[in-house]
Amino acid sequence: MRILVVGGSGLIGTRVVDVLRGRGHAVTSVARTARPGVDHLLDLESAAIDDLRPLLAGHDGVVLATRADEQRVLPRPAYPALRRELVEPVVRLFTAARHEGLTRGVVMGSYYTHFDRLHPQWRLTAHHAYVRCRRDQAGEGRAAAGPGLPVAVLELPFVFGRAGDRLPNWAGPLDRWARSRAPLVxxxxxxxxxxxxxxxxxxxDALEQARGGDVPVADENLSWAEMMTRIAGSVGRPRRVGRLPAAAVRAPLRCGGLLHALAGREAGINPAHLADLLLAELFLTPTTGRSLDPALRDTFAEPVPSAGGTPA
Structure with a gap:
C-alpha cells in the first residue's frame, strides 16, 4: 500500500512511518516544519481541499498523527478555536481523501472520547471543549470520508517512548519532578x-485490515502512584510516592477554573472539572499485555531537555 502520514515528524508519526516501511509499505511523510525524513511541508490547519488532493492522489490510505495541546488556555469560549484546529482540518482531509479514492484512514484521537461514551453522566463534552472537539472530529471526519473510506480512531491515553529527539510533550515536567528532591505525591x-x-x-494493523470504528489503545493500566514510582525508577531516583487527599486535588483546580472564568479564558480541559478525571480510574480494557518498561526507559533514561520534545 501507499500511505500518507500527516504529522510524520512527531513522536507517533515518526514511529508509524518506520513500522509501515518495515512492513513493506510505501510511505509519504507530511509535516508543518522541515525535518529529516519529511517529504512535504503542509500546515493542515490552513490547507484547503484543493491543496490536499494532489498530496493524497495515488495513495491507498492516510494517517492523521498531528498533536494538540489540550491544556492551552484560550479566550472564552475555547471551542471555536479548538474546532478550527482539530475538527475542520480533518473534515477537509477526509473530504479530499474521498475524492481521491482512498480506501482506509486512521486518526490519532483521545481516550477521553471512550470515557464520554462509557460514562455519559460525567458530561465530559459539556465540561471540556477539547473532549467535545475530539468527539466531533471523529464523527464529522467519518461523515466526510463516507462509507467507502473506513476511518479508525485510535483513542490514546498517555503514550510513552522516544523517536530520535521526539518525546511526549509532558515528559519534561515529569522527568524534572522525578529527578528533583521534591516529594512525589x-x-x-x-x-x-x-x-x-x-x-x-x-x-x-488498522490500515492493513481497512478497519474502522473506535479503537481504545492501552498496554497497561496504572494508578498515578504506580506510574510515578516507575518513572522515578527509570530516572534512577526510586522512592516512595504518596497520595493526595481528594480535597487537596479539587480545591486548587477549582480555583484555577474560577480564575480562568474571571479572566474570560478557558482551557481545553477545564481545570474546574479536571479533578474528577484525576481521581477516577481511567482504565481501558482489554490491554495488549505489552510491558511499558522499555518505553519508560526510552522516555526517561536521559534527562529530558527543558524545551521537551514534539509528540505527534
Missing amino acids: VPVGGTATASVDSVADITA
Whole structure:
C-alpha cells in the first residue's frame, strides 16, 4: 500500500512511518516544519481541499498523527478555536481523501472520547471543549470520508517512548519532578498507558485490515502512584510516592477554573472539572499485555531537555 502520514515528524508519526516501511509499505511523510525524513511541508490547519488532493492522489490510505495541546488556555469560549484546529482540518482531509479514492484512514484521537461514551453522566463534552472537539472530529471526519473510506480512531491515553529527539510533550515536567528532591505525591486515581511502538503497530494493523470504528489503545493500566514510582525508577531516583487527599486535588483546580472564568479564558480541559478525571480510574480494557518498561526507559533514561520534545 501507499500511505500518507500527516504529522510524520512527531513522536507517533515518526514511529508509524518506520513500522509501515518495515512492513513493506510505501510511505509519504507530511509535516508543518522541515525535518529529516519529511517529504512535504503542509500546515493542515490552513490547507484547503484543493491543496490536499494532489498530496493524497495515488495513495491507498492516510494517517492523521498531528498533536494538540489540550491544556492551552484560550479566550472564552475555547471551542471555536479548538474546532478550527482539530475538527475542520480533518473534515477537509477526509473530504479530499474521498475524492481521491482512498480506501482506509486512521486518526490519532483521545481516550477521553471512550470515557464520554462509557460514562455519559460525567458530561465530559459539556465540561471540556477539547473532549467535545475530539468527539466531533471523529464523527464529522467519518461523515466526510463516507462509507467507502473506513476511518479508525485510535483513542490514546498517555503514550510513552522516544523517536530520535521526539518525546511526549509532558515528559519534561515529569522527568524534572522525578529527578528533583521534591516529594512525589499524586491523586488516588489512575490512567491507561501505552508505548509508541504499540500505537504504531495498531495503526499499521488498522490500515492493513481497512478497519474502522473506535479503537481504545492501552498496554497497561496504572494508578498515578504506580506510574510515578516507575518513572522515578527509570530516572534512577526510586522512592516512595504518596497520595493526595481528594480535597487537596479539587480545591486548587477549582480555583484555577474560577480564575480562568474571571479572566474570560478557558482551557481545553477545564481545570474546574479536571479533578474528577484525576481521581477516577481511567482504565481501558482489554490491554495488549505489552510491558511499558522499555518505553519508560526510552522516555526517561536521559534527562529530558527543558524545551521537551514534539509528540505527534
